[in-house]
Amino acid sequence: MIAAHFRETVVPKLILITLCTFVSSIVYAQEDTTSDGSLALTSNGEKALFYKDKHLIVSDVPSDEILGNLALPADEPPYFYTISKDGKWLLYSSKEEKMTYIYNLEKGVALKQLLPVVFESAEFTGDGQHVYVIHSKTFWKANLAVYETENWQLLNMRSITDYTNSLAVNTDGSRLLAGARSIIRILDPQTLKTEKVNWETSRLRLLTFNPVNTYQYASVNHKNIIEVRDLEEDRVIHAIRPDGGKIGNLSYDPDGERLLSLDDQGKLNVWSLTDSLKVACLSEVKATQGFEQGKLTVLQKEGWRVIDQDWKNTGSEKNRSITPDTAFLGGPTKKIGVVPMPILAYSPETNVILGLGMNIIFNGHDYEKNLVSPFFRPSSLTPVVAYGFNGQLQASLSADYFYKKSWHFFNNIGFLKNNRSFYFGLGNDAENDRNTVYHNNIFSWNGEVTKLINESLFVGLNYHVRNDSRLDFDQSASLMIPNSEGGLLLGIGGTIRYDTRNDLLFPTSGRYIDLSLINYGKWIGSDYTYNDLKIDYRSFHSLPILTKGTTFAFQAIYHNVFNGNAPFYQLPYLSADRILRGVWRNLYIDRQAVALQGELRSNFSNIDPRYGYVLFAGAGDVSDNFFKGYDPKIIGVFGLGFRQQVIPKLKLQSRIDFSVTTRGSIGVFGGMGLTF
Secondary structure: OOEEEOOOOOOOOOOOOOOOOOOOOOOOOOOOEOOOOOEEEEEEOOEEEEEEOOEEEEEEOOOOEEEEEEEOOOOOOOOEEEEOOOOOEEEEEEOOOOEEEEEEHHHOOEEEEEEOOOEEEEEEOOOOOEEEEEEOOOOOOEEEEEEEOOOOEEEEEEEEOOOEEEEEEOOOOOOEEEEEOOEEEEEOOOOOOEEEEEEOOOOEEEEEEOOOOOOEEEEEEOOOOEEEEEOOOOEEEEEEOOOOOOEEEEEEOOOOOEEEEEEOOOOEEEEEOOOOEEEEEEOOEEEEEEEEOOEEEEEEOOEEEEEOHHHHHOOOEEOOOOOOOOEOOEOOOOOEEEEEEEEEEEEOOOEEEEEEEEEEEEOOOOHHHHHHOOOEOOEEEEEEEEEEOOOEEEEEEEEEEEEOOOEEEEEEEEEEEEEEEEEOOOOOOOOOOOOEEEEEEEEEEEEEEEEEOOOOEEEEEEEEEEEEOOOEEOOOOOOOOOOOOOEEEEEEEEEEEEEOOOEOOOOOOEEEEEEEEEEEOHHHOOOOOEEEEEEEEEEEEEOOOOOOOOEEEEEEEEEEEEOOOOOHHHOOEOOOOOOOOOOOOOOOEOOEEEEEEEEEEEEOOOOOOOEEEEEEEEEEEEEOOOOOOOOOOOEEEEEEEEEEEEEOOEEEEEEEEEEEEOOOOEEEEEEEOOOO
16 A cells, blocks of 8 residues: 655745646656656646656645645555646556545545456546546456546446557536547536547557547557547548657647647647747756746746746747648548558358458549549549459459549559459350350450549540450350450540549548540551440439438449440350349340349448448349340349448448349348449
8 A cells, every 4th residue: 555644745836936827737758857856747737757666656736835745565666647637636547456545635645446457548627526547457358437536436337348448528518529539529527429420541549638629639549649530520630740759648628729739759839720820948857837927937957947928939939740640531531541451251152252342442632622623533543453263363453543734544463373254154044053164364454544623524545455365164165255255455435424423432422424435446456456435324322311321322324335346255245242142143244235223232330330331232134135036035133231430531441242043032231432
């Protein structure tokens, strides 16, 4: 147990005093000591805490009086400690004793309460009547508790993730934040229930609320960058990269217009948030009492000193800001987002597929410009390597680039070794049990170059290169296969696209209409001569039901091959994981295909929008000619899927879908990004 002694102690005289109210708990500049070798731990509410020779030393700053000396267990350095904002309470936790000591500093250093738990973090309300703590951390969880401070009675307690390392409560006590790496939970201060989950692009610590704007808070991320966020808009409004060491102290001034940061090298900076200026810079600072009415009180090696209003004119320089984060439903985020894509899939053609890809999202556009534009169009780069247990090896690289001068470039290059596929014949009456298995190698390259005419209209060229080796059969073909020699396809054409989707990764409104025509001909070296026409229409509608962001998406596709003979593997089809999910890739192919599908997209709750689901249904058919001698045999598909957001602030989602067709086929498909 810690012993309390009330006697004169080793802390030197405090040479200069100021009365001030500070906004948040202070953390010492580590490894820095005062002139007598004592280590400044924390300072708040005109009280200061020091450590020397295995003792905690409590000092009253205004009266220059030593309040007490607390002996620690022999082999234990200070674990957790804090002083309340009003300077009334000292909390100290012993990891070795698994005990928290609560001292009343208004009555000397009187032991008020012993709690048989170890505190990890604590945050007092502005009036000092309640304190929120994280305690009893284990491998898989911790406890979030709230105590009233009059008699230190427990009012409420809930389990919380063990990663939680920081708490913040706003001035009026109406909002509580709990930070766990990049997850920020907005909690009800009375019930401690989660009201909202924000997934940030950085791992955050040292959360602190603006004392004036109750929707604004500051923090320090894992790169030692100060970030100021707006909870209502869910975005970063200031980002500051200070020089020096690791920040251990972050606090607002009482007006909420400036931030104070103190690092472990003793460098103290004051940042003006109104004009993005560094307005003060001090070195060799051990601790600070904060500032009020233009006065800043700091502890340096010689003792406490007051810097009067002159600090407003010292050390002014522009801070170096970085790209802000964005709201969930669109806008810019940090310049590069990288998401690993483990690949685990199954299909009858390939058996189990294992692989790895990387989805790299670029957003190099200016933040202000993106706030004005109603469209969010990030660039991306996606390399993928995968292996199928039937012997397939696939590698691909996809690049989608939106150039700032209104150009759009798209390219996809892929190689598939030992492709294994089925040929079921042509037409809409094909059957699963009548097929021929074939193998070959495929190289493909398709892309486009388009120019943005206005905010929504693209016009340009598209091209397609594909080379198929000769098709080899597992056994004697039960069906005659046309164009089984493989060969080289070279095509070039034009495309017109009208795109008013508000977000390329997760649209909730707008339309997408794409018309493309490619000519394959011997005039450019192609082994096949024909024309390929595609019309793709999509619309997106935000719905005021279920949860925020619920969207209904609709797609209609028409695909036609004419004026020549295309190889069967290039004919229009109904299948795969994006169009009529659940239908085999080559089961329904012909010279023309049409398909419709609709999808309802929503989240499981408004609290945590990282997890969602979809309900989908579609129908389609193929024919040699829909306008002459067409015999309809429409196939339908319906199903559901699970979605998980994989990049914070961008709704890039991983997906897995389960589907059933009207002809009894069952499909399971997964991937990255929207189906359409």
